[in-house]
Amino acid sequence: MTEHAQHHGHSHGGHSHGRAGHGHDQHGEGHAHPSGAELAETLDLDARILGSYLEEATAWAADLSAQKPASIIDVGAGSGVGTLALARRFPNAHITALDKSATMLSATLEATAAQGLDGRVAGLQADLDEGWPASATADLMWASSSLHELTNPERAMAEMFEALNPGGLLIIVEMDSLPSFLPETPPAGSAVEPGLEARLHATLASNGWNQYPEWTAGLERAGSAVERRHFPTTGSSTPELAARYARTFLGRMRNALAGSAAPADLASLEVLLGDGPESLERRGDLVVRGHRTGWAARKSQA
Numbered sequence: 001m002t003e004h005a006q007h008h009g010h011s012h013g014g015h016s017h018g019r020a021g022h023g024h025d026q027h028g029e030g031h032a033h034p035s036g037a038e039l040a041e042t043l044d045l046d047a048r049i050l051g052s053y054l055e056e057a058t059a060w061a062a063d064l065s066a067q068k069p070a071s072i073i074d075v076g077a078g079s080g081v082g083t084l085a086l087a088r089r090f091p092n093a094h095i096t097a098l099d100k101s102a103t104m105l106s107a108t109l110e111a112t113a114a115q116g117l118d119g120r121v122a123g124l125q126a127d128l129d130e131g132w133p134a135s136a137t138a139d140l141m142w143a144s145s146s147l148h149e150l151t152n153p154e155r156a157m158a159e160m161f162e163a164l165n166p167g168g169l170l171i172i173v174e175m176d177s178l179p180s181f182l183p184e185t186p187p188a189g190s191a192v193e194p195g196l197e198a199r200l201h202a203t204l205a206s207n208g209w210n211q212y213p214e215w216t217a218g219l220e221r222a223g224s225a226v227e228r229r230h231f232p233t234t235g236s237s238t239p240e241l242a243a244r245y246a247r248t249f250l251g252r253m254r255n256a257l258a259g260s261a262a263p264a265d266l267a268s269l270e271v272l273l274g275d276g277p278e279s280l281e282r283r284g285d286l287v288v289r290g291h292r293t294g295w296a297a298r299k300s301q302a
């Protein structure tokens, strides 16, 4: 293990350096970095509502694995939604949740302990911008919404691939777009501008949010043929839960876009975040959508 990597038990101090929403530029914090607890809440809400991709992507990993993985690393585990899904999919595997944030590792280990998985999951605190921890090898590596956060993702990809056991599989997942909540067509007479979310997302993108390159070429350079798969997801949620997620997310967008969105769009956000009849909690027509893409690269047996 390198100096910057520390194995963790079940309690952690320290502060998260994670960014809002899905971290760097994905769920949008603008200039206000959320606390670790806020980030963990957003990640958990996302998994509760849009988490069917976790079932599909882990099933995909199982199909592509040459043999059942005995060791798994969840790279940038965050609050542990991937760790939990991997533990369910691969009931005999030992899983290492790797994150630079002690707060996030703590959240993951609490979540896994609550499911009685403590014997199968360990935390590893490591900042991948400083290099891959030497001791961390696995049959399956899973990096969901985390690779784009690294300073040098291509180097990290190559290091992960190198640290895979022969025949092992690397899975990368990213969000294609920010989650959206509003119906395509606003109700007649709405004070919310049509096309609001698309415009806000475009402004965020031009501010550099949710940006990641097509990973295929980098993975191929790391040494493997790559499969790619799309996971379109419409959330399954109660109206209350959808409103909670929307409030968390749109609230952060409002902070981030205060200086750059059109005044009419900011006014629409105020309508949604206010407590009038079109507020998120009262409108009753929210549909959470969030699409992801996965990449899979397998290391040869030799």
Ligand SMILES: C[S@@+](CC[C@H](N)C(=O)[O-])C[C@H]1O[C@@H](n2cnc3c(N)ncnc32)[C@H](O)[C@@H]1O
Pocket: 017, 018, 019, 021, 022, 023, 024, 026, 043, 075, 076, 077, 078, 079, 080, 081, 082, 098, 099, 100, 101, 104, 126, 127, 128, 129, 130, 143, 144, 145, 146, 149, 150, 151
């Ligand atoms: C957006 S969250 C994704 C969490 C989880 N994989 C998920 O899908 O919900 C990204 C995570 O990557 C971690 N991360 C960011 N940069 C990192 C780095 N340089 N080394 C290790 N972890 C990092 C953050 O602390 C955060 O927990």
